[in-house]
Amino acid sequence: MDFRFSNDFTQDLLDLQSYIKDKFHNEKAARDILEKIMASLALLPKAPQLGLNFDERVGRKLLTSFNTRMLIVDKKFLVFYAYSEEMLVVLRLVSADTNYLKYLDTLFSRIKKELDP
Incomplete structure (x- = not known):
């Protein structure tokens, strides 16, 4: 299974790192x-069904050819990922405090264009 990170996830990770460094100087x-x-993400290639079924949670498939799931990390962060038989893509990282359902369409808009042309 091909395992990769979306550009959005990579940027989310960099933004989180900068936020913690800047706000807490730590x-x-x-x-x-x-x-x-x-470390949590390292488990996904062998157990892609580890996270919560996000498609079921929102009542529709977000990506036509993929199953979308959500992994809760340290009770503070949500990692969204999608997988098929051939590929697993880590999509986004958001704070658990975020009202992600309100921003669902914009949260995945770029990756949707890439994975669901």
Whole structure:
């Protein structure tokens, strides 16, 4: 199975790291949370059904050819990913405090164009 990160996820990760460094002046905390996120993601290629079924949660398939799931990391962050038999793509990283359902269409708009042409 091909495993990759979307550009949006990579930017989300960089934004989180910058936010923690700037707001809390704590590089170690930024490193620690990134390590937790990446350790959780390392499990996905062998267990893609690990996260919650997000398509079921919202009542529709977000991506036609993929199953979309949500992984909760450290009770503070939500990682959205999509998988098929051939590929697993980590889509986005958001704070658990975010009203992600309100921004659902914009949250996945770029990756939707890429994966569901």
